[in-house]
Amino acid sequence: MYTFGIDIGSTSSKAAIIRTGTELIRETVIPLGTGTIGPAQVRKAIFEEVDLQPESICYTIATGYGRLKCDYANEQISELSCHAKGIHFLMPTVHTVIDIGGQDAKALSIDDNGALVNFQMNDKCAAGTGRFLDVMAKVLNVDITDLGPLSLKSQHPAAISNTCTVFAESEVISQLSNDVSLEDIAAGIHYSVAKRVSGMALRIGRKADVAMSGGVALNVGVVCAMEKEMGCPILVHPLCQSAGAIGAAVLAWEKYIKEHQ
Amino acid sequence: MIEPALEQTKAAEAPAKPKRPKAKSMEMIGEQTKALFESAMLAKERGEKVGWSASIFPQELAETLGLVVLYPENHSAGIAARHQADPFLQECEGPLGYSNDLCAYAKVNLAYATVLAGDSEVELPDGGKMVRPDFLLLTNNICNQLTKWYENLAKQLNIPVFFIDTCYNPWDYVTETRVRYVRAQIDQLIHDLCEFVGKQWNEERFRQIMKVSQRNSYLWERANNLMDHKPAPLSGFELFNYMSCMVCNRGKESTTAILEQLNAEIEKHIADGTSTYPVKEEYRVSWDGIACWPYLRHNLHTLKEYGINMVASSYGKAWAIEYDDLDGMARAYCFASTNGDNATTMIDRRMEALKRFDCEGTIYHVNRSCKVMDCQMMEVQRQLSEQASVPFTSFDGDQADYRNYSEAQFETRIQGLVEVMKQNREAKQNG
Numbered sequence A: 001m002y003t004f005g006i007d008i009g010s011t012s013s014k015a016a017i018i019r020t021g022t023e024l025i026r027e028t029v030i031p032l033g034t035g036t037i038g039p040a041q042v043r044k045a046i047f048e049e050v051d052l053q054p055e056s057i058c059y060t061i062a063t064g065y066g067r068l069k070c071d072y073a074n075e076q077i078s079e080l081s082c083h084a085k086g087i088h089f090l091m092p093t094v095h096t097v098i099d100i101g102g103q104d105a106k107a108l109s110i111d112d113n114g115a116l117v118n119f120q121m122n123d124k125c126a127a128g129t130g131r132f133l134d135v136m137a138k139v140l141n142v143d144i145t146d147l148g149p150l151s152l153k154s155q156h157p158a159a160i161s162n163t164c165t166v167f168a169e170s171e172v173i174s175q176l177s178n179d180v181s182l183e184d185i186a187a188g189i190h191y192s193v194a195k196r197v198s199g200m201a202l203r204i205g206r207k208a209d210v211a212m213s214g215g216v217a218l219n220v221g222v223v224c225a226m227e228k229e230m231g232c233p234i235l236v237h238p239l240c241q242s243a244g245a246i247g248a249a250v251l252a253w254e255k256y257i258k259e260h261q
Numbered sequence B: 001m002i003e004p005a006l007e008q009t010k011a012a013e014a015p016a017k018p019k020r021p022k023a024k025s026m027e028m029i030g031e032q033t034k035a036l037f038e039s040a041m042l043a044k045e046r047g048e049k050v051g052w053s054a055s056i057f058p059q060e061l062a063e064t065l066g067l068v069v070l071y072p073e074n075h076s077a078g079i080a081a082r083h084q085a086d087p088f089l090q091e092c093e094g095p096l097g098y099s100n101d102l103c104a105y106a107k108v109n110l111a112y113a114t115v116l117a118g119d120s121e122v123e124l125p126d127g128g129k130m131v132r133p134d135f136l137l138l139t140n141n142i143c144n145q146l147t148k149w150y151e152n153l154a155k156q157l158n159i160p161v162f163f164i165d166t167c168y169n170p171w172d173y174v175t176e177t178r179v180r181y182v183r184a185q186i187d188q189l190i191h192d193l194c195e196f197v198g199k200q201w202n203e204e205r206f207r208q209i210m211k212v213s214q215r216n217s218y219l220w221e222r223a224n225n226l227m228d229h230k231p232a233p234l235s236g237f238e239l240f241n242y243m244s245c246m247v248c249n250r251g252k253e254s255t256t257a258i259l260e261q262l263n264a265e266i267e268k269h270i271a272d273g274t275s276t277y278p279v280k281e282e283y284r285v286s287w288d289g290i291a292c293w294p295y296l297r298h299n300l301h302t303l304k305e306y307g308i309n310m311v312a313s314s315y316g317k318a319w320a321i322e323y324d325d326l327d328g329m330a331r332a333y334c335f336a337s338t339n340g341d342n343a344t345t346m347i348d349r350r351m352e353a354l355k356r357f358d359c360e361g362t363i364y365h366v367n368r369s370c371k372v373m374d375c376q377m378m379e380v381q382r383q384l385s386e387q388a389s390v391p392f393t394s395f396d397g398d399q400a401d402y403r404n405y406s407e408a409q410f411e412t413r414i415q416g417l418v419e420v421m422k423q424n425r426e427a428k429q430n431g
Helices: A038-050 A079-090 A130-140 A144-151 A165-177 A182-203 A220-230 A240-259 B024-045 B060-064 B072-081 B086-093 B104-116 B145-157 B176-197 B203-228 B238-248 B253-272 B293-305 B326-334 B343-356 B371-388 B407-429
Strands: A002-008 A013-019 A023-030 A057-063 A096-100 A105-110 A116-121 A210-213 A234-236 B050-053 B068-070 B135-139 B161-164 B283-288 B308-313 B361-367 B392-397
Touching: A002 A038, A002 A079, A002 A240, A013 A038, A013 A240, A023 A038, A023 A240, A057 A079, A057 A240, A079 A096, A079 A105, A079 A116, A079 A210, A079 A240, A079 B407, A096 A182, A105 A182, A116 A182, A116 B407, A130 A144, A130 A165, A130 A182, A144 A182, A144 A220, A165 A182, A182 A220, A210 A220, A210 A240, A220 A234, B024 B050, B024 B068, B024 B238, B024 B253, B060 B176, B060 B203, B072 B104, B072 B238, B072 B293, B086 B104, B104 B145, B135 B145, B135 B176, B145 B161, B161 B176, B176 B326, B203 B238, B203 B253, B203 B308, B238 B253, B283 B343, B283 B371, B283 B407, B293 B308, B293 B407, B308 B343, B343 B371, B361 B371, B361 B407, B371 B392, B392 B407
Parallel strands: A002 A057, A096 A210, A210 A234, B050 B068, B050 B135, B135 B161, B283 B308, B283 B361, B361 B392
Antiparallel strands: A002 A013, A013 A023, A096 A105, A105 A116
């Protein structure tokens, strides 16, 4: 028995297939989000990769920014609950999850079963989100995947404000023109994100273990800055970007079982 | 693959029904509002002085003198709710040079006043029914920014401000020295206002007006409290529509008639087991903060998707002001708004509401217009959720500036809250 989870984000689409709620068969990421061919592509890709037909799926849950547009899903659940469940599936000791996505950031407090207990989300501002990092990488002319390793070489992180993406972009340009190194600017950018998000995370408490999920968790520079700001180690699973989709697939199994008991 | 059953966590939509006729009390509100603006227009034509007033000014004073008074905060909310605020916001932040960070009620009103003063050509969508004032009535119990807002109005329009400085309350009561401080100002204000408008103070009429006002406060509070029935007899957002009679017409008998009608309608719903809430009431929540007027429809629609009824609000009840003499008036108006109270008092009031109305969650409107409210909100939500074990969510918005809201963010937060409330309920049922 297979369940399917799809996380349609603002900048990428993620999918996961799970067998009997316990075995992750596959997860796939396509860097195209809602309103594009990304959601259809990721679905097509994952079924081809595992040699299954959509008809083999007993329950589907959609999550993410574009979840309400997913008309084939049995149910739509918020990315809050899905990331909570997904991280619990991947790392059962975690009780605090920080998820930085393309256009929002959230801190989740979860119980021993991976259920959502409390949450905080960013305000109506892109600072402290994945979009912020995309903009900064572009200004630095650095591939987004290189931003993290680059920042780890920094000796003196630059001061970059975290109240507005547009102003922060101007600051980065100014730092570049003052010959501040790329490494120091990259580190400054990561501290800017970390300061903003950690403030939100600390509001819900810091119950160990703490983990990051979402695509930004793959950025080692942000994780490092977050650890310093939060004052605790932060766990990152290699499949962190797919945590929402995995959580959706796990919840799909739980729903299916409940309905067929 | 089983057939998709879309959005099973959401409440089942009620079958299509013919549109519900407007409640009589709602029609009466419309007539009362219309009459107020018409009376202001007629008073101006007769050469009488018309005022503008802060929303929790002791309006019984103006009522006693038979003065027509209009309410900028209420008027700005109406403009915002009708999606007409944009040109006023642009005018205020552009040619008038005010900061984007101001209260949006103030921004809309300052721009509107500039049009009335002949210094702006923004089109008035209501034809200028908010007539140019001859004087201003002000208290700072609901908001400190009002003092600067009204100072600017007074300067721009060259009119006087009659001002009562109320006090912030560090305790859960108002001290006698503070009562004396406010009472002395009320006495002076009565003297000054009478002199300015050329009218005599009539103690007997004042007593009558107080009686009406007290009756109205009682009826308003009663209507709010009847929401403790299950299911609640009204869709909670509907009570926001009745606020204008308490804000603008608290001392009038027409308000008594409206609120008596409203109470009767609510009682009938309770007796019949019916409700104006359009779908099955799955969850009961409290609402903290001023309504997000530009997106009230979206708020309601999103909540309705999950069967969430907002049965308790910290906002509307601020106008249930009880007292029986001038000293009592001084005390009551010091204690009317949550912005003048300390956090402990506010939390206690909210705790009581959560229990009384049996709420399973709270929605906090982080209102960019109201910095005082936002300052206390985070601590209130932290303490209240701990004490009451009731989950909450908050969203960014604004009472009148439509630019400070994101529909998708609101939807995700509400769905998240529903998921937590649902889990809590299941955990409770499973022992």
